Amino acid sequence: MLGEIVADGLRAAFRAAFPDCGLDFASVRAAATQNPEFGDYQCNDCMTLARALKAAPRKIAAAVVGAGRFPECVDKAWVAGAGFINLKLKDDWLAAHVAGLAGDPRLGAPAAGTGKRIVMDYGGPNITKPLHIGHLRSPNIGSALDNMFRLLGYEVVSDSHLGDWGTQFGVTIMGYRHFGDKAAMEARPMEELERVYVRSYEKAKADPAWMDLCRRELVKLQAGDAANLALWKEFVELTRREVDRVYGRLGFRFDLVRGESFYHEMLQATVDRLVSEGIARESEGAIVAFLEEEKLPPAIVRKSDGGFNYATTDIATILHRVEEFDPEQIIYVHDERQQLHFRQVFAIARRLGVTAGLRHVWFGLMRLPEATFSTREGNVVRLEALLDEAERRALALVAASSRGFAEDAQREIARQVGIGAVKYADLSQNPQSLVTFTWEKALALEGNSGPYLQYARARIASVLDKHAERFPGRDPEAFPIVTSEAVERDLLVRLARFPETVAQAACGGKPSQLADYLYDLAQTYSTFYQNVPFLKSPDGIREARVRMCGITARVLERGLELLGIAAPKRL
């Protein structure tokens, strides 16, 4: 990666300047500059090293610049400000480097994950509940990370963890039996199941006896009761169909969809093991793991009614995944409310000897401007309604652009644009912040939005076509990249940073960094496109520019693909 190439050169320069100081300068880094005035990369380490080297930062920087035989990629290096070292890359080296990336199917992404396996765990939707907009974030963020890890060479196993085995089933079954409406169940089963769930839940809150009955239904299911099992199967089937349909529209795909029920036969053994290893013991009728050493509150692994809960399932899941996949890490993409839960579960897994990395990549709750929404308050926006509206607005735009598309082509483009807008709106935000849902933001079609990126990509396709049409036989790939305008160089620098951006975004669990990068790239491209002539330029210059267009298209396309967003050639 570019940053690493520069950093290696810097470290060598430090060692050359201070051969006998006993430091290896491994901490020295090259940071991308914010401001082109400071070159392409900057080194901030002279200030930090001032104490160890017993010299003023600017003197250190001057010594490094003076002594340093920088690698061939560096055009010039100079000292600035409090002791920064600024580095500017050679134009022709940069051009060749970008040409090299473009020729690589992975666009220069490092293969850091080769031979390693990651299990991704998505917060699954719950049985018998329609999906609302809060169900977007986990698979959306998770899939983007998944794609990035795959590009980095990891083998990824993604698993959508369907909540199909908890008390809510008891609540639903009681509601279904006492308040269910046959006709409604046949016409709109998911809505009806949600309705009876809400009603039964209300009753359970007010009436402990009812709650108790709900729990008993769950225990009956878990004990294999035939009637409950049959109903449960029906509910699971309905839920899966709903999830497949809606997530399918969003392009989410999982290697595995294992509900909690998949693990239910392992739960007793898991609890037994926890008890026999002294991790959990009986307390107030329940079996509880006490985690004082980790300074965490106790975690119940078996309820006093004999039922198991979420913690038990998650522990069993970890043990099973370690056995089946032997992953380097398991990444959970769940919302912020689960932080304590996962800390407890991870602590227990550690005590059981699990050595795989366990990481909770949490994200902030989605809320409405007025309030946090909840199924029980009926204060929700259905995910499907959002997708419908997104496609509707995009279709209006596509139809108005009058590019002469046939009707189904319009609809397909509108689908890609609308869904892309929704996904991008979510991914472009730092996952770890509250997301206030507004239609305006979720459906933005201009400015910092998915469609802006798609638009930039589509315009490039036109440029490439026009060039091929008017200048047949002049393959841009056969011409060297040369730059004369400042914006061309800006574009090259950005293209060269694709690999490190992907690596950072994946490791940091922040697809938003990739989204930011792509937006910045598209903006730079648009400036280039709008202010520099391509087809009217002289021979050679023209092909170099068209070639840069093509490389930009490739990076935009691949970047959007990583975010799970379609990049149509025409829209």
Add this chain to the structure above:
RNA sequence: GCGCCUGUAGCUCAAUUGGACAGAGCGUCAGCCUCCGGAGCUGAAGGCUGUGGGUUCGAUCCCCGCCAGGCGCACCA
């Protein structure tokens, strides 16, 4: 009460994990179709980064106090 998180332009969000003058979009205002797609481009206005201290060459970022909001804290998941 204890713990986790958030507070940045009118609004929605960034800020390369402690770096240089805090940047974008939307909205507002003023411009740009001789040209490859105007879902675009160029420019302007807009900030005591919630608040008070501290740490250091340097703080939106780290530490402490306060204010405001969100979330969690044995038998929901």
